[in-house]
Amino acid sequence: MDQPQPQPLDRVARIQAAWARERPDLDVAPQGVIGRLHRVAALLAEELSVVYGRYGLGEGEFDVLAALRRAGDPFERAPGELAAHTMVTTGAMTKRVDRLERAGLVTRRRSDADGRGRVVALTPAGRELIDRAFTDHMRNEHRLVEALSPVEAAALEALLTSWLARLEPPQPQAGP
Numbered sequence: 001m002d003q004p005q006p007q008p009l010d011r012v013a014r015i016q017a018a019w020a021r022e023r024p025d026l027d028v029a030p031q032g033v034i035g036r037l038h039r040v041a042a043l044l045a046e047e048l049s050v051v052y053g054r055y056g057l058g059e060g061e062f063d064v065l066a067a068l069r070r071a072g073d074p075f076e077r078a079p080g081e082l083a084a085h086t087m088v089t090t091g092a093m094t095k096r097v098d099r100l101e102r103a104g105l106v107t108r109r110r111s112d113a114d115g116r117g118r119v120v121a122l123t124p125a126g127r128e129l130i131d132r133a134f135t136d137h138m139r140n141e142h143r144l145v146e147a148l149s150p151v152e153a154a155a156l157e158a159l160l161t162s163w164l165a166r167l168e169p170p171q172p173q174a175g176p
Contacts, residue, residue, distance in 0.1 A: 012036050044144060051140045055133040056103070060088070060096045062137070065105060065130035068122045076121035078111065105129060 105126030111117035
């Protein structure tokens with residue numbers, strides 16, 4: 001019976017081996033998980049950005065358009081809500097909205113409920129673009145996850161959900 005061939009060391013394993021050699025007094029086992037998660041996240045970000053780029057968007061602009069689309073009709077949110085839904089500062093949100101407004105994908109107006117507040121809304125062109133981009137994005141995510149078996153994908157999702165719940169502070173229930 002043939003013996004399985006050993007897998008070549010990946011980048012993280014090579015780093016762990018070097019640290020184990022240089023600092024045998026430290027347990028570098030966590031690098032196996034965290035280093036690989038970091039590497040997977042970087043590679044996934046590259047793959048996801050390819051789709052965003054097809055639509056002339058960066059990740060941040062895609063996130064803003066997606067947050068507005070998820071809000072449902074009339075596809076609008078206050079800038080502070082957008083910042084919370086996309087996990088960026090209000091300053092970063094302002095820059096993103098500025099770019100999207102210049103591209104004709106969103107508009108800004110005074111809030112009907114609070115004349116001092118502002119509301120950001122999808123334009124018809126913005127809605128059409130995010131609908132096409134999100135369809136392509138989901139196709140891409142399916143392609144990326146298909147590198148795992150359905151059992152592996154479900155197990156990984158469960159593990160990551162559990163770990164994230166322990167690391168991330170509880171979030172107040174918000175809209176979609």
